[in-house]
Amino acid sequence: MTQMDLTQPDAAAVRREPVIEMRDISIAFGGVPALSGVDLRLYAGEVHALMGENGAGKSTMIKALTGVYTIDSGTIVIGGEEHQFSSPAESQAAGISTVYQEVNLVPNLTVAENMLLGREPRRWGGIDAKAMNRMAAATLERLGINIDPASELGTHPIAVQQLVAIARAVDVDARVLILDEPTSSLDADEVEKLFAVMRTLREHGTAIVFVSHFLDQVYAIADRMTILRNGTLVGELMVADTSQLELVKLMIGRELEVLDRIDREVSASDGRASETPVMKALGLGRKRALESFDLELYDGEVIGIAGLLGSGRTELARLLFGADTADEGELEIRSTRRKLRTPRHAIDHKIAFSSENRRAEGVIEDLTVGDNMLLALQASRGWLRPIPASMRARLVQEYIEALDIRPADPNALMRNLSGGNQQKVLLARWLITSPEVLILDEPTRGIDIGAKAQIQQLVAELARKGMAVVFISAELEEVLRLSDRLVVMRDRRMIDERVNDDLSVSGLLEIIAGEASAEPTEEESFA
Amino acid sequence: MRSLVSRLSGHQLFWPVLALVALLLINVIATPTFFEVRLQDGHLYGNLVDILRNGAPILLVALGMTLVIATRGIDLSVGAVAAIAGAVACVWIAGADEGSASKALVACVLALVICLVLGLWNGFLVSVLGIQPIIATLVLMTAGRGLAMLVTGGQITTINNPTFSKIGGGFVLTLPLAILIALFVFGLTAALTRRTALGMLVEAVGINPEASRLAGVRARTIIWTAYVFSAVCAGLAGLMIASNTNAADANAAGLWIELDAILAVVIGGTSLAGGRFSLAGTLVGALFLTTLAATIPNIGIPSETNYLFKAVVVILVCLLQSPKARAALAVRRRSGSPVVQAGAAA
Numbered sequence: 121m122t123q124m125d126l127t128q129p130d131a132a133a134v135r136r137e138p139v140i141e142m143r144d145i146s147i148a149f150g151g152v153p154a155l156s157g158v159d160l161r162l163y164a165g166e167v168h169a170l171m172g173e174n175g176a177g178k179s180t181m182i183k184a185l186t187g188v189y190t191i192d193s194g195t196i197v198i199g200g201e202e203h204q205f206s207s208p209a210e211s212q213a214a215g216i217s218t219v220y221q222e223v224n225l226v227p228n229l230t231v232a233e234n235m236l237l238g239r240e241p242r243r244w245g246g247i248d249a250k251a252m253n254r255m256a257a258a259t260l261e262r263l264g265i266n267i268d269p270a271s272e273l274g275t276h277p278i279a280v281q282q283l284v285a286i287a288r289a290v291d292v293d294a295r296v297l298i299l300d301e302p303t304s305s306l307d308a309d310e311v312e313k314l315f316a317v318m319r320t321l322r323e324h325g326t327a328i329v330f331v332s333h334f335l336d337q338v339y340a341i342a343d344r345m346t347i348l349r350n351g352t353l354v355g356e357l358m359v360a361d362t363s364q365l366e367l368v369k370l371m372i373g374r375e376l377e378v379l380d381r382i383d384r385e386v387s388a389s390d391g392r393a394s395e396t397p398v399m400k401a402l403g404l405g406r407k408r409a410l411e412s413f414d415l416e417l418y419d420g421e422v423i424g425i426a427g428l429l430g431s432g433r434t435e436l437a438r439l440l441f442g443a444d445t446a447d448e449g450e451l452e453i454r455s456t457r458r459k460l461r462t463p464r465h466a467i468d469h470k471i472a473f474s475s476e477n478r479r480a481e482g483v484i485e486d487l488t489v490g491d492n493m494l495l496a497l498q499a500s501r502g503w504l505r506p507i508p509a510s511m512r513a514r515l516v517q518e519y520i521e522a523l524d525i526r527p528a529d530p531n532a533l534m535r536n537l538s539g540g541n542q543q544k545v546l547l548a549r550w551l552i553t554s555p556e557v558l559i560l561d562e563p564t565r566g567i568d569i570g571a572k573a574q575i576q577q578l579v580a581e582l583a584r585k586g587m588a589v590v591f592i593s594a595e596l597e598e599v600l601r602l603s604d605r606l607v608v609m610r611d612r613r614m615i616d617e618r619v620n621d622d623l624s625v626s627g628l629l630e631i632i633a634g635e636a637s638a639e640p641t642e643e644e645s646f647a
Numbered sequence: 648m649r650s651l652v653s654r655l656s657g658h659q660l661f662w663p664v665l666a667l668v669a670l671l672l673i674n675v676i677a678t679p680t681f682f683e684v685r686l687q688d689g690h691l692y693g694n695l696v697d698i699l700r701n702g703a704p705i706l707l708v709a710l711g712m713t714l715v716i717a718t719r720g721i722d723l724s725v726g727a728v729a730a731i732a733g734a735v736a737c738v739w740i741a742g743a744d745e746g747s748a749s750k751a752l753v754a755c756v757l758a759l760v761i762c763l764v765l766g767l768w769n770g771f772l773v774s775v776l777g778i779q780p781i782i783a784t785l786v787l788m789t790a791g792r793g794l795a796m797l798v799t800g801g802q803i804t805t806i807n808n809p810t811f812s813k814i815g816g817g818f819v820l821t822l823p824l825a826i827l828i829a830l831f832v833f834g835l836t837a838a839l840t841r842r843t844a845l846g847m848l849v850e851a852v853g854i855n856p857e858a859s860r861l862a863g864v865r866a867r868t869i870i871w872t873a874y875v876f877s878a879v880c881a882g883l884a885g886l887m888i889a890s891n892t893n894a895a896d897a898n899a900a901g902l903w904i905e906l907d908a909i910l911a912v913v914i915g916g917t918s919l920a921g922g923r924f925s926l927a928g929t930l931v932g933a934l935f936l937t938t939l940a941a942t943i944p945n946i947g948i949p950s951e952t953n954y955l956f957k958a959v960v961v962i963l964v965c966l967l968q969s970p971k972a973r974a975a976l977a978v979r980r981r982s983g984s985p986v987v988q989a990g991a992a993a
Contacts, residue, residue, distance in 0.1 A: 462860070
């Protein structure tokens with residue numbers, strides 16, 4: 121035994137030799153530096169948060185560590201030995217395991233089969249199922265995950281599958297475990313379970329790299345953090361000694377002026393600008409998706425929709441846009457009764473909808489930024505009337521500048537943009553059609569603080585100019601800050617509608633929780 | 648600054664064009680007079696002209712196929728549709744007043760209208776009923792031959808109409824008419840897709856159908872249009888084939904042309920997964936396939952192995968285009984930049 125007790129994760133850990141030390145790492149893609157001279161030190165028995173906005177270099181750093189990218193310069197020292205990774209297999213052999221945001225396991229195999237996939241215990245030339253279940257059960261128990269290893273993986277919720285993925289990862293004798301956005305699809309209970317497993321691992325001396333957009337979660341679990349900005353290292357700090365405000369300042373690199381400005385400007389929307397609603401739903405509903413509801417939208421008003429995942433908030437947006445067709449009730453647009461059978465009808469009536477699922481229902485990855493921006497406008501003009509080149513160039517340039525889209529290149533492929541910038545392009549796609557009603561489902565999910573602030577500001581500005589905005593977000597602070605009126609959803613039902621007069625987050629939470637508060641809350645920050 | 652060579656080799660068409668050039672070089676080495684073109688009675692003759700002419704029907708079918716593939720689809724029925732077009736035209740022309748020009752014209756229009764209807768059928772199955780394209784068009788691939796047999800009564804219908812013969816065998820401005828027709832349709836397709844917004848919308852639907860729908864793209868119409876266009880192109884190819892032989896052979900006309908067309912599209916760099924497409928690539932692909940067909944006898948490959956030879960060459964070309972295979976090759980090559988002539992890099 122060395123002078124250090126491995127089961128004691130505390131500040132003393134920092135004085136030990138790091139398990140992994142990445143020194144002066146630089147990587148460039150086609151001449152553009154993605155990382156320049158970044159250091160990362162990981163100690164046994166710590167949870168280390170890798171922080172930064174989108175595009176700061178977090179994923180590049182992880183990919184350098186896992187051998188997906190080869191580093192241009194710098195060294196990776198593991199246990200005092202210098203390593204060169206040219207493939208993920210080499211990195212794994214050195215004891216580095218990764219669990220990605222999307223679970224990549226086989227749902228129709230059992231939990232044990234998934235955990236031991238590729239290294240099954242053998243017997244008589246076949247797979248020893250009993251031994252496999254036994255081994256898996258031992259690992260699961262060690263991590264405090266209480267499930268039957270012989271059960272089919274697909275029958276468990278995503279959160280459990282994620283825990284199995286972690287169990288699989290640590291089973292390979294991982295010295296370092298990398299968790300890339302592991303909590304983005306989990307609710308608060310599940311996050312707590314994940315954290316419990318992480319704490320167990322920490323006690324056993326595993327170094328855990330934790331990447332998350334949720335600051336509260338970072339503060340709940342991480343010991344130390346490394347902060348990146350624009351591919352450079354801006355700080356390596358103890359979480360306990362750093363306030364959230366300091367952290368955010370380091371991450372976005374300016375004096376929070378953006379966020380401050382929002383607090384002053386946003387919510388300065390003047391509320392309704394018309395007497396008659398631009399859109400009115402009367403008993404609108406859809407079987408098995410959403411109980412019938414009434415709703416009025418007025419020009420210049422922001423309606424915030426709050427509710428948990430699966431509460432019906434997305435279904436509501438889709439009905440208002442005709443992405444799903446209503447099978448009961450009526451919809452009036454400017455006092456005329458309309459039936460929206462397809463998104464196209466809605467667009468013709470000046471309604472725009474940005475889906476929460478950016479990748480599957482928003483971006484066209486292999487087309488350029490320009491084409492992506494003009495898609496909706498072009499679709500409504502029909503293919504026979506192409507947008508003239510001059511108008512095209514003007515519109516695209518205008519929105520790239522107005523929304524601060526980077527890279528500011530109309531011909532860049534959409535797939536090469538960061539999440540926040542993709543979101544801005546999608547917003548531009550709809551703004552170009554000059555809609556009267558703008559429905560935004562989770563427009564700020566998974567994007568960095570800077571872009572988030574810009575989008576919030578934009579929403580407030582659009583409402584001031586007379587647009588009716590439906591704003592859906594899991595972040596209640598955001599909903600409260602932006603909305604003139606609030607609609608609360610639960611169990612696929614609209615349970616409340618009220619004017620937003622200085623309601624607090626906890627007040628809103630009480631409404632959401634209602635009388636039956638057995639439901640899990642969606643995010644850590646709610647709890 | 649990147650050198651000319653590396654800029655060229657980065658171009659999407661670099662490898663297909665290189666393969667085509669290599670094939671032509673092999674032919675010249677085997678037969679030094681391969682490139683010879685002579686003018687006789689105001690008509691151009693020669694191997695190159697033959698390649699272009701033989702490539703015309705494949706190019707026509709492949710152009711339609713390109714759009715269909717870009718929408719994530721595939722059209723297996725083009726060969727059968729070509730046979731139907733030939734059958735309809737020949738049966739219409741045969742009989743009284745067989746040589747009249749007006750009859751030939753009506754026959755062609757009629758055949759193309761029928762192909763348009765067949766394309767509507769394919770498009771209906773795929774875009775409205777949502778049947779998988781490979782199954783939906785398989786229906787017409789098999790049933791279409793039967794239809795063509797029905798039209799010709801199971802016979803090979805031969806005709807004698809000088810106007811109709813011109814489609815496949817005529818000359819205009821010293822060039823075979825077939826080449827001009829194919830180039831015209833090529834130009835038309837390019838204009839139709841790139842001068843309008845059709846190309847962009849086809850690509851959007853091919854890359855992400857749901858996102859396109861939510862952006863208001865009428866995906867159904869776009870996909871439908873692609874199948875109709877493909878069938879009409881196939882019909883035109885069928886007329887050309889029938890005109891070449893002055894006969895409608897319901898069994899053999901356009902046999903396996905769907906495979907050549909798909910191959911031409913793929914060699915041209917359009918992915919079978921849909922999305923971005925390249926008409927110029929398809930042109931190169933079609934020329935490559937016809938050049939390959941001309942190469943086989945020219946370099947003395949025994950005819951019984953010609954399918955095998957074709958398969959090997961096609962595999963090589965596909966390997967050349969695969970980024971993975973190229974990366975593996977690049978590792979083995981010595982490092983060091985290629986020699987570039989002075990000024991070429993500017």
